[in-house]
Amino acid sequence: MPAAEPSLEDPGLANGMDEPAPHDPDGDRATNQDLWDRIRRGYALNLDQDNPRVSAQRDWYARHPQYFTRVTTRSERYLHFIVEEAEARDMPLELVLLPVVESAFDPFAYSHGRAAGPWQFIPSTGKYFGLDQTWWYDNRRDIVRSTRAALDYLQQLSERFDGDWLLALASYNAGGGTVSRARRRNEEAGLPTDFWNLDLPSETTAYVPKLLAVAQIVRTPERYGVTLHPIDDQPYFASVDVGGQIDLAQAASLAGISTEELYLLNPAFNRWATAPHGTTELLVPVSAADTFRERVADLSPEQRMRWLRYTIRPGDSLIAIARRHRTTPAVLRDINDLQGSTIVAGRTLLIPERAAANGRLAGQTDRAGGGRQRVDHRVASGETLWALARSYDVSVRELARWNDMSPGDPLRIGQTLAVWTEDGPAASRGAERRDEMIRKVRYSVRRGDSLYAIASRFNVSVSQIRDWNNGVKQRRYLQPGDRLTLYVDVRRAP
Incomplete structure (x- = not known):
């Protein structure tokens, strides 16, 4: 999993995610501020070693206390659930802080390596752990599923390296094969095979110290001039079965929360509605769950989604209709029970429409x-x-x-x-x-790259890349090592 050196310019990480404060409509949540204490009690790694690589990372965080506060504030929606999952597996609770390193607890974080979500799964690894990515839904951003998949992965890696969690963490970043080969080289050279003595990619040599540094700061934040956002030791969200497809703006209204809040708890949805098939559960704040459950139960099928009845005209094609209404032929075939792409003039197609209400726009x-x-x-x-x-x-x-x-x-x-x-x-x-959910990505050009290949990789256009990078306009060819700035819509990215 990608992890660059700490930097206030890290895309989707230190440059942050602006969002509404965690939902608390009644202001009656308990004031217990001991989730951090619970995490500290579950520490099991050696945090007392005086390693210069850890010190360097810790000093960076200590010099940027506002960044650390912002990230820990953002974690409030998710951290209690992650702690519960890790404790149930008897895992060191330092590991629940890994999203600080991976994504800064931005569920929409997206990297130059196409890693997505709070745990930064790349497409192939995500699919291996059951995190499928469809037009409607990207499970790599699903809070519940991606957390369970990440903990599964870390447990597998720990078992591979006989319970050595530092090697497991290094493998989570660089891959188990990379770490195994580095250990083999050290064995053949008669050198120690622990993490600190391995010759690993520079990103990985900083990755494990970064997590240890975060854990040290959480252990004694006052020592480093850092303020942790207090988090109650109780669930933030609850899962509600909505029983079928529903417009997400409609769901937010029924729950009495903003659309942004709904998306932050359900960041895996790529579109304006839940999928017509598959998962029918939505996460909402615990305080809103009962009301939401009751209101959803009272909805008629017509109230769940807004549908346009489109009369097919001569010359129409399924792909042209889909493009015109910002959907895909596959979705239209699925909704209208079509076996192929043949359509007949005069007949009617059902096309899903977005709800007029939306948290970001007000006409x-x-x-x-x-x-x-x-x-x-x-x-x-x-x-x-x-x-x-x-x-x-x-x-x-x-x-x-x-x-x-x-x-x-x-x-x-x-x-x-x-x-x-x-x-x-x-x-x-x-x-x-x-x-759209735009994230800034800094991409380093590799040997054999072309503007067309990069544009295709991130689902942007060549002209956009040129406009975002003025220097590219002046040269005909890219050079390995060139740095490009991309603005990627993570809900459309591969």
Whole structure:
């Protein structure tokens, strides 16, 4: 699993994820602040060794206490569940802190190696552990499933190395084969085969010390000038079976929570609704679970999803209809029980529509005229004026002028921008923007790479890569080692 050196520029990690505060509508949660104590009591690794590699990582965190506080605050939704799972397996509780290293507890974290989710599974490893990725759902971002898969993986690695958790952690990052080969080389050279003496990739040599440093800080945060966000030792979320497909904006409204909160607890969903088949469970805050369960039970099938009845016209094709409505032919075939791609003019197709309500957008009439609708867009990590202007089909100068900015001004995470869009295609593109989750990825060019290959790998266009990286425009060819900045929609990425 990827883990770069600590840096405030790490994509999806130190640059953070702006989100609403954890949901507490009644303000009546207990004030027990002992989940951290519970974690400390479950420590089982040697944290007392004075190793310069650990010290270097620990010193970095100590120099950036706000980063550490932000990450531990973000962990509140997930950490109690992870602790429960690890304790049930009798695993060292230092391991529950691994998402700090992997993803900074950003469930939408996405790496240059296409690793996704809080535990940063790459596609192949995810599939090996049952974390399938579909058009509707990416199990690598599922809080419950990815946690259980990560702990399964760590247990397997520990058994492979006779209970040596440091070697297991190194293998989680670099692969078991890499660690085994490094040990074999040391054996043949008559050298020690413990983690500290192995010749491993530089990323891995920093990875294990990074976790140990985090565990040391959690053990005595005051010693390093760090403040841990207090977390109650009780479940944050509960699972509710919604009994079938449901629009996620509708679900959030029924639960009495924001759409952002629902997505942060259910980050695996790639679309505006749950899948038509498969999992029918949603995670919601414990305080909202009973109300949500009752309201979902009272829903009629028509209230779960909004459907467009589309009459097929002469010349239509399934792929053209799917593209027009931002879905896929496979989804239309599934919903309409079609065996192939043949459609007949005059017949009707059912097409799922997004709910009008959404946590990020609120339409307002443009009283100044011009037939435009106002959209309030909340800036997410990695977004730029250029990318937003393109998304909403407006000019950068217009977008800047509407918000009293100049085109070159930087954006702040959480900043709200006013966007005036025309009815029709532009407004539709704005609505599509709601289903994006952009993460900034720094990619190092490898031998044999081309712009086309990189664009295909991350599901972006060549022209976008050129626009994001001005230096690329000046050269015809890429060179190994070139650093590219990409803005990847993790819900569309492979």
